[in-house]
Amino acid sequence: MSVQANASKPGSTWQPEDAAQHVAELKDENAQLRNAVHAHAVIDQAIGVILAVGELTPDQGWDVLREISQRTNIKLRHVAELLIEWARTGNVCADIRTELNRQLAPYAREPRSANQNRRHLT
Numbered sequence: 815m816s817v818q819a820n821a822s823k824p825g826s827t828w829q830p831e832d833a834a835q836h837v838a839e840l841k842d843e844n845a846q847l848r849n850a851v852h853a854h855a856v857i858d859q860a861i862g863v864i865l866a867v868g869e870l871t872p873d874q875g876w877d878v879l880r881e882i883s884q885r886t887n888i889k890l891r892h893v894a895e896l897l898i899e900w901a902r903t904g905n906v907c908a909d910i911r912t913e914l915n916r917q918l919a920p921y922a923r924e925p926r927s928a929n930q931n932r933r934h935l936t
Contacts, residue, residue, distance in 0.1 A: 853891050856891060856894045856895055856898065857879070857890065857891065857894045859894070859898050860879055860893070860894030860895075860897040860898055861875040861876055861879055861894075862875075863897045863898060863900070863901045864878050864879060864897065864914075864918075866901075867914075867918070868918040868921050869921070869923065870918075870921055874921065878914070878917040878918065879893060879894065879897075881913075881917050882910060882913045882914055882917055885913050885916075885917075886909050886910060886913050888909075888910075893910065896910050897910070897914075
């Protein structure tokens with residue numbers, strides 16, 4: 815393959831600046847992908863918290879997470895971070911707790927025996 819074939823525009827030749835710009839673009843893309851993977855992991859973990867608390871399906875957990883974000887006007891990723899922190903520490907802000915309870919209410923099942931009580935949101 816010739817240098818000419820690698821050039822970005824027909825008839826142009828490859829220049830060292832092209833390589834530097836390409837490397838910079840790849841570094842930026844790599845950073846964006848890393849951020850996306852991290853955000854996706856945080857959201858998946860938060861859905862897991864919702865599934866455990868509400869005994870929901872993954873699709874229902876996603877819907878609950880999305881609704882909490884929309885109704886509290888807090889970015890989805892931040893809501894996810896707050897729910898993960900709640901699972902770890904037991905502390906969550908009142909807005910998130912209230913909306914989570916509201917979103918889980920339609921999925922509530924009949925009360926179970928004392929041995930099977932689900933975790934309460936307090």
